[in-house]
Amino acid sequence: MSKQWSGSRRLRVVVGIASAALVAGLVSACGGSSESDSGTVYFGVSGPKSGPSAEYGRLWQQGFDLALDEINAAGGINGKKVELKWEDSQSDPKQTVPIATKFVGDESIIAELGDFSSPASIAASPVYNRGKLVQYGFTNSAVDFTKAGDYSWSPSITxxxxxxxxxxxxxxxxxxxxxxxxxxxxxxxxxxxxxxxxxxxxxxxxxxxxxxxxxxxxxxxxxxxxxxxxxxxxxxxxxxxxxxxxxxxxxxxxxxxxxxxxxxxxxxxxxxxxxxxxxxxxVFTAADTNPKVVDFVKKFRAKFNVDPGDFNVYAYDAINVLVKAAEHGGATREGVLKGLREVKDFDGIGLGTFAFDQQTRRPNGVKPIELILKNGAFVPTGNK
The missing domain is CATH 3.40.50.2300 (Response regulator)
Structure with a gap:
């Protein structure tokens, strides 16, 4: 392959991406904020289903599936079914940017979940913030993640x-x-x-x-x-x-x-x-005796025949938070943002009851717990 051909090809790729981003922005501005006329509400998921981090995508999927079973059985969001549009990013920053462009341009998507790693999410943050689509990086612990703008949120402990x-x-x-x-x-x-x-x-x-x-x-x-x-x-x-x-x-x-x-x-x-x-x-242990956690573990075991772990809980809680935000503010992009700003009693298996700090766009005062591996399971040490 000649250097001249390679340079020309790179130029075409850059121009193509820029054009796609412009079109996505125009589509979003024209119709992305309105209530969907269909009977389904969609969240986009940017996360790993293949590659080195695929195991985390598998754990997410279990948490998502259980949450969606419960949410849709209870009537979804104002009677509309909730579904996911998932793109496999391999948690690679090179892939999260075009995925973000695609999600911003899809007016049926009212919020995005992911990506798994903070660098992969941070790379895509400018696209979500320009497109005014909430980016809910529910496993992103890097301190700088939510600094990208008003549309980058995370419940993760930093x-x-x-x-x-x-x-x-x-x-x-x-x-x-x-x-x-x-x-x-x-x-x-x-x-x-x-x-x-x-x-x-x-x-x-x-x-x-x-x-x-x-x-x-x-x-x-x-x-x-x-x-x-x-x-x-x-x-x-x-x-x-x-x-x-x-x-x-x-x-x-x-x-x-x-x-x-x-x-x-x-x-x-x-x-x-x-x-x-x-x-x-x-953030979680299946040995927790809190009745809410006991019930969650029972339902998770019944569906998947294994105990849940942190990343199942992260995903389960993330869907429930965004659904509650949409129920409060409306099943639109602006409605999700409004809900995240105004709801004071989000309720999670991992974090308990919390509200978001509006400056950091993260929960206040949440601390991790110390777990020790005993006989093949992580249990609390009892230390604070």
Whole structure:
């Protein structure tokens, strides 16, 4: 392929994307705000159904399905059925932007859910804000996500809060730690907040290293972390890499306390016995005795024959929040925004009853809970 042909092709692609965005904006401005004449209300979902993060899309789908069963059985939104229009982004910033353009241009979509990773969502935020379509990044913990504009909202606990609590719980177990973190914008930000909080709490980081998200062999890094003689090992990342980390830590002979991974079935099954005693940040546990949670767990088990985890709950709660916002403000793009601004009693399985802070567009005062892996399930440690 010649450089001249390649450059011409790139120019055509750029022009095509710009034209599509302009058309989408015009369509949205002309008809996107009106109440749908059909018998169905749609939310768009930008999320991973394939690629490295596909497991999270699968967990989302379970949470969405249960929520939609209940919502539609109860009459939907003002008698209209609620459905999803899902686009597989692979949680890739290169794909979330054209998906955002497509959703903005589809006037039947009254709000968007996703994407999974904060970088993937942040890349698309300008499109949603220009198109005046609510972007509900319900798993986006990066502090800067909601700073994109009035249409970017998230119920997720932010990284600074997560890592302050993480450091607090680590400090109760160890004063010297080795840390590995994903070499991504999210991972670097997580490490920055953990490092700051650890120092404040008297925890010394004796070794730290970034890790590549797509690597399969972390042992050279882990051996260095082991040889620094830490009292605990901290992993700042996701479930799949966390499972490899803890298994390989045990393989190289480290038997100390591990903090890392995620409250997902995939992490538990991949890590196996190596993760027993692992401690993580979470928002939910199936062992919760709150009657509302007990009922949710019962219904989830009946439908999927497994216990729910954090990411099922994130998705289940997200649909319910947007439906309540639309019921309050109207099943339109402006109506969803109005509902998010005005409703004071959103009710979630993971967050309890909450309202959004109108400056940060995140819930106020929400804290993660400390969970420990015992006999193949994450349960509360009882620590605050």
């Amino acid at each position: 990284l600074d809060v997560f890592q302050e609590r993480n450091a607090q719980w680590v400090s109760a177990k160890a004063k010297k730690v080795s840390v590995v973190y994903l070499e991504t914008d999210w991972g670097k930000q997580a490490f920055k907040f953990f490092e700051q909080s650890a120092k404040e709490k008297g925890v010394e980081i004796v070794y730290s290293s970034p890790i590549l998200p797509d690597s399969q062999d972390f042992r050279p890094v882990l051996i260095k972390g082991r040889d620094a003689n830490p009292e605990a090992f901290v992993h700042l990342g996701y479930g799949p890499d966390g499972a490899l980390i803890v298994k390989q830590l045990r393989d190289v002979g480290y038997g100390g306390q591990f903090f890392g991974g995620q409250n997902t079935p995939q992490f538990i099954s991949l890590a196996g016995a190596a993760a027993e005693g692992d401690i993580v940040n979470g």
